[in-house]
Amino acid sequence: MALSNTATPRYYGKFRDAVIRGEIPVCEEISMEMNRIDALIANPGVWYDDQAVEGFVEYSENECTLTDGEDLHMLDSFKLWAEEIFGWYYYVERSVYQPDPDGHGGHYVKKTIRKRLITKQYLIVARGASKSMYESLIQSYFLNIDTSTTHQVTTAPTMAQADEVMSPIRTAITRAKGPFFQFLTQGSLRNTTGSIADRVMLASTKKGIQNFITGSLLEVRPMSIDKLQGLRVKCATVDEWLSGDVREDVVGALEQGARKEQSGGQNDDYLIIAVSSEGTVRNGPGDTIKMELMSILKSEYNAPHTSIFWYKLDSIDEVNDPRMWMKANPNIGITVSYETYQLDVERAEKNPAVRNDILAKRFGIPMEGYTYYFTYEETLCHRHREFWQMPCALGADLSQGDDFCSFTFLFPLANGSFGVKTRNYITERTMQKLPTALRIKYDEFLQEGSLVVMPGTVLDMMQVYDDLDQHIEECQYDVSCFGYDPYNAKEFVERWGRENGEYGVVKVIQGAKTESVPLGELKKLSEDRMLLFDEALMTFTMGNCITIEDTNGNRKLLKNRYDAKIDSVAAMMDAYVAYKINREMFD
Structure with missing residues (x-):
């Protein structure tokens, strides 16, 4: 199917039908995001491409693996999140430099170009939802499918934590289960003076993960504005921006650097994905960002380039109802068991000192203060x-x-x-x-x-x-x-x-x-x-x-x-x- 400005996205349509039937409970924030997606469907100026996300799904399932090397089967939640990134487009007029046929000189002409709508996605979802795996798939896709030379960054409160995004990609390179990765990993990394055809084209190096065909690089950076500002990133993932005691808005620093691409007039379809479970450290930049996200969800101001999936329980009373746990973790029963959640609920009842942490991390309920010593x-x-x-x-x-x-x-x-x-x-x-x-x-x-x-x-x-x-x-x-x-x-x-x-x-x-x-x-x-x-x-x-x-x-x-x-x-x-x-x- 060609681009359509009336079609309902495939995976979102299935999700919405399941919600209407009462099969999938959703919290108020997800309901508000569904209203925003419905508004995009109704907007004649925004177009839906049903093939873009299918390419991402096919690449992930054919070429990528889990961290332990097992085959990957794309979760429905991943398809829903990725569809909002890759599915929506709009057209803009832009002046583009066109050289003269004789190669001497040139002139600017107006052209209509297609741009991806979503440039920033926030995911707030409970512990155990395979958030890092989703980030890894997005980074791998941009690194190997995008033919331009890209700089990609992943960051987290600690370098070891950020490396969790890199690990599945390294495993996929080692296993090379699909034809594309088999082609990219032929040859030797040590061959630096012989034929280029005999050199490996995708490898994990000291710098990070490098694609030698395009010259693209995916690297780990510390979660600090000093280390992240000014980067011309094409794709960036920020992990656990709510969990640690982070005092800097690194998402804003990454976005400012990514927008520098626009000065060249091309390649401005950057993507920043900020993923985290709810935190217990209050009143920092994370809470400020959440206030902004809530304003967007309530349509108090229009931010069509931002995608928000904010999973949580609506009330602390729902902690005792296992049927409602899917509100906080859409992948419960697949990536994390109900038994794990039940054990944490019992632990929170017996040990009040860990109650706030469990409510935040498992159920997305932010508590006032990080209660190490005094309980709530x-x-x-x-x-x-x-x-x-x-x-x-x-x-x-x-x-x-x-x-x-x-x-x-x-x-x-x-x-x-x-x-x-x-x-x-x-x-x-x-x-x-x-x-x-x-x-x-x-x-x-x-x-x-x-x-x-x-x-x-x-x-x-x-x-x-x-x-x-x-x-x-x-x-x-x-x-x-x-x-x-x-x-x-x-x-x-x-x-x-x-x-x-x-x-x-x-x-x-x-x-x-x-x-x-x-x-x-x-x-x-x-x-x-x-x-x-x-x-x-x-x-x-x-x-x-x-x-x-x-x-x-x-x-x-x-x-x-x-x-x-x-x-x-x-x-x-x-x-x-x-x-x-x-x-x-x-x-």
């Missing part, structure tokens, strides 16, 4: 309370005075629980540099009054002292003792001693020796819901609390300096240590 339930806010004129212990974490500093008030209550209030300071410069998702979160903290933005680039600790002192006066807190981390605290602590006296001032040295016991006791208090905090900032900080445990079971807080997280948990621990040492002051 422990970070939920209590009802609002006032602690007017009540005695308290104050903890201070000033270790990032050039960026932010945190103060936490701990109020011992009659039943053994503790009231918690926090006050935090950052600079205008820090606020302006925040990514969009984190900026929205910080605006919430500003509104509740737990965060204060100070003018300038570097925090003036005397201004911070004045503001904190005024805050204590307004709330009429009775600060009985003061615990502090000595790093970067000299100026603040000296003034505190002059104005409030040095009695009850406790230095809390950071490290497993001093932190292990108070952290363990605070954990027990939080498990019993005896830390009574009512501020979203405290929820946010506890959700990002990470601890390192040594071989003896001693724990200490892990502070990611680059994280721009407000660490009031460290200040709460300092206040707790000061309270224990000066307990008689609260009797």
